């Protein structure tokens with residue numbers, strides 16, 4: 001079920017995803033033998049003759065529409081997604097990828113279904129821009145599974161899924177949701193940033209359009225903003241047309257950094273996974289911690305789905321603390337030195353943020369105590385645990 005695709009376009013023998021990440025999209029002979037493509041800073045493309053110009057006869061057309069640098073990254077990402085991927089669009093941020101993908105599948109009067117635990121700015125887009133253009137949104141329980149069928153309306157054009165959910169880490173039964181949507185001709189869009197195509201094979205699970213905030217694990221170094229939309233044959237042309245109509249493209253240096261990050265994504269993710277699990281297990285044993293929200297832990301309510309559908313876990317998860325005053329939580333956070341406090345994630349470094357989803361979700365979310373989201377970086381896990389121990393000592397002192 002979770003095996004890599006059996007065939008690849010360039011007729012290589014079957015390669016594991018880790019190998020594909022290294023070889024895909026590379027053509028050294030096109031660049032004097034150098035391993036990597038150059039960064040093309042480009043707008044205008046010159047045509048050799050008037051006839052060529054009139055006929056648009058050229059390998060590339062215009063900077064916004066692609067260069068050898070963007071093409072290398074698109075090819076590498078498409079290869080990683082597998083044979084059902086018909087094309088990949090590169091966008092200036094993950095959020096731009098989300099909004100462009102949704103815009104691609106709706107028109108005025110349509111309706112979309114969005115998981116209640118979706119990345120918060122996705123909601124903002126639906127509640128403002130989509131609403132303004134006459135498209136309505138219903139937020140559904142992330143655990144709905146096949147029950148999504150009851151929410152499909154005649155004008156429903158898309159079901160948007162994200163698993164695990166942002167901040168609260170609910171697992172979604174994506175094959176069941178996709179089967180119900182497919183039976184009614186409704187597109188399934190997924191924000192697959194947490195797992196990446198390495199740990200969740202979106203197209204094999206019924207997703208039509210898979211989105212990555214490339215800012216996170218593809219970039220991997222907290223130094224770029226970037227997003228991708230991968231689409232199957234049924235949806236690719238609309239994605240391409242919409243992103244070009246909106247004039248969206250990613251900058252050449254960010255594209256290059258994304259390609260550079262992608263080459264090492266498998267080794268980074270395996271480390272994020274291993275340390276993330278070790279620290280999640282350690283936190284689960286702490287008396288200060290009520291619950292750890294991490295689908296790869298056996299006690300997590302989403303574990304069975306995670307085990308069935310995913311081939312790995314990244315380094316992002318949350319915890320619920322037993323009730324303590326806010327000043328004790330702040331003392332914990334202010335004591336940590338290896339965990340930076342800040343938004344985004346997916347870089348090499350560890351991060352922590354307090355959060356509260358209850359203020360903006362449609363469904364009740366009552367965790368039972370203060371909530372923190374951790375991103376476990378590639379530092380030594382023992383050093384990170386020692387840092388957390390100092391944090392808990394400060395929490396106890398301030399409680």
Ligand SMILES: *Cc1c(COP(=O)(O)O)cnc(C)c1O
Nearest residue numbers: 093094095119191193213215226
């Ligand atoms: C960060 C994030 C995004 C948005 O990506 P940006 O590149 O910051 O715009 C989208 N989805 C998820 C799940 C994210 O964590």
